[in-house]
Amino acid sequence: MKTLFKLLIILALTALCARPVSAQPERPKLVVGIVIDQMRWDYLMRYQNRYCEGGFKRLMREGFSCDNCMINYIPTVTAAGHASVYTGTFPSVHxxxxxxxxxxxxxxxxxEDTTVIGVGTTGKQGKVSPRNMMTTTFADELRLATNFRSKTIGVSIKDRGAILPAGHTANGAYWYDNETGNFISSTFYTDKLPDWVNKFNERKLADKYLSQKWEPLYPIETYTQSTADDAPYEGTYVKGQPTVFPIDVPEAKKSWGYGLMKYVPAGATITFDIAKAALEGEQLGKGSECDILTVSISTTDGIGHHVGINAAETEDCYLRLDRDLADFLTTLDKHVGEGNxxxxxxxxxxxxxxxxxxQDHRIPSQPWDMGKTTRALNKYLQQHYGTDRKLIFGDANCQIILQRDVIEELGIKPEELTQLAIDYLKKDTRFAYVAELEKISTATVPQPVRERAINGYNxxxxxxxxxxxxxAIYGDAEQKLVKxxxxxxxxxxxxxIPCLFMGWHIPKGKSSREVHMTDIAPTICNLLSIQMPNGCTGQPIEFR
Structure with a gap:
């Protein structure tokens, strides 16, 4: 009897052990992240009446819109933004x-990475990689979760727009070469460009797009959301010619070179072109695992910097971008299937x-030259301490950097010099607050602003x-008219900033609850049932 009982137990345990392994977590076939460089949230509303049904409107209609998405750190610049979206944390950590x-x-x-060289180029634009980013991205975490069976590809005009989102373990990242008009990579990823990238470059789309004048989509008098076409706030494309439609792109290319692509709407078109080529060339979304494609549109930033946010050229840029977006979403529908x-x-x-x-509309506003401020501060400190040695290393992102090695060598107390510099800077009424970053948590700065400064400080x-x-005090130079x-x-x-989700397991709706840029990555991780990036501080967004 005991022998029979033992045999039954062994058979039962064997049956349990022989059960099939449970299925992998349910995931979509593909995740596509799109970052529009310099896109204000209100552009969704400002130009909505002329957006087509398949672009921004489709995302808002079929997806979920977080209407109060804020960046929770300073400085609000391109590299920090792309890294924060995909790592789920702020510059202090990544x-x-x-x-x-x-x-x-x-x-x-x-x-910047001097240990690698360019692939597809002999220029300096290839000596780059994600090594300066200290944390993983959600793309890295998906690769880890699938034992590297999933694929990640990043594309952009800007190298940082392709590299940082794709993360450290990406299968490839490709960006635009201002010297040749081709898309290139670096030896961080590969020793030679894939055949599909070479075939894409052989199409010479940069030459095609930069040979065409930039005409407005609609009669210029209908651009009522913008200033007059000959407004004085815009930079020029062709020396001696006003910035009015049509923009003579072929003539501008004579002086701008292939770098002009970042300053015309075709820059968005060519970025979506290579994104579509990546879908096909890498067969993204066609395998057994979920893949990731990161797309960064840089031309919106170039145009905005050049002509401002109220220019007819900016309005036309977004109307064209909307059409490119609609075409890309249709491509995704065909490639992986709507809802997949x-x-x-x-x-x-x-x-x-x-x-x-x-100023022309009576809104208080002034330009500010930070370099001039830094030089004046350095001279003041030199005079105070009786030295001609440089005491300020430089400035960046509205921050002053002390030359601490020289300060220590001269026997100057750093805390004394720092307070002296702060007192000097506080005399400038263009500054709302001046504080030592290491001690800003106790400074007399409003909590929301103080928190952003802390989050941006490494x-x-x-x-x-x-x-x-x-x-409204900003700028790169104190000049009479800043373009x-x-x-x-x-x-x-x-x-x-805008924050829109659409597709697999995303309900329709919108919310005015405050969320942060750093919440996007943990939201995607939650949907994919994977671990959050290793420095993540954000929280998954609730779609309700």
Whole structure:
């Protein structure tokens, strides 16, 4: 009897052990992240009456819109924004504190990497990689979760727009070469371009697009959301010619070269072109695992910087972008099937009204030359301490960086010099607040602004003193008429961005609850049932 009982137990355990392994977590075939460089949230509303049904309107109609998505750190710049969207954390943690920053007392580009060389180019644009980013992205986490069976591809005009979102384990990242008009990569990813990229480059789309004048989609008098076409707030494309439609792109290319692509709507078109080529060339969404495609549209930033946010050219750029977006979503429907993918759309930062535009409409606004401020501060400190040695290393992202090695060598107390510098800077009424970044948690700065400064501060890469300008005080130079626009501060014009989700398991709706840029990555991780990036501080968004 005992023998029979033991046999039954063994058979039962064997049956349990022989059960088939449970299925993998349910996931979509593809996740597509789209970052529109410099897109303010209000552009969704501002041009809505002329958007087509298949682009931005489709995302808002069929998906979920977080209407109060804010950037929760400063500086609000491109590299920090792309890294924050995909890592789910802020510059304090992921380390991308600006488009360039200091490491020790050396300036480095955000994706600069001297250990690699370009692939598909002999120029400097290939010496880049994601190594300066200290954390993983959600794309990395999906690759880890699938034992690297999933694929990740990143594309953009800007190298940082392709590289940072795709993460450290990407199968490939491809960006635009200003010298040749081709898309290139680096040896961080591959020793040679894939055949599909070579075939794409052979199409010579840059030559095609830059040989055509930029005509408005509609009669110019219908651009009622913009200033007059000959407004004085815009930079020029062709020397001696006003910035009015049609823009003579072929003539401008003679002086701008292939770099002009970032300043015309065709830059968005060619980015979606290579995104579609990547879908096919890499067979994204066709395998057994979920894949990721990251797309960053850079031309919106170039046009915004050049002509400002109120220009007819900016309006036309977004109307054209909307059509390109609609075409791309249709391509996704055909490639992986409607409802089989998740797409999210957001921005890396917004942008401010032109200074002269503000002044012409009685809105308080001034330009500010940070370099001039830094030089004056250095001279003041030199005179105070009786030295001709440089005491200020430089400035970046509204931060002053002390030359601490020289200060220590001269026997100057750093805390004394820092307070002296703060007291000097506080005399400038263009600054709302000036504070030492290491101690800003106790400074007399409003909590929301203080929190953003803390979130953007990395002690190894940031400056020592934060200068926080008054609203609508910004710019790169003190000149009578500042052209175009800029960004980088905590204010809503720079920090309020679109945040749209559509597709697999995304309900229809919208919410005005405050969410943050850093919540996007954990939301995707939650949907995919994977671990959050290793520095993630955001929270999954609730679609209700």
């Amino acid at each position: 380390g991308i504190v600006g488009n360039s920053f200091r490491i020790g007392y050396k300036w480095v580009g955000c994706v 993918y998740i797409v999210f759309l957001t921005a890396d930062h917004g942008a401010a009204h032109n200074i002269s535009f503000n 002690r190894l890469r940031s400056g020592d003193i934060a200068t926080i300008p008054q609203p 175009g626009t800029t960004h980088g501060v905590w204010n809503p014009y720079d920090a309020h």
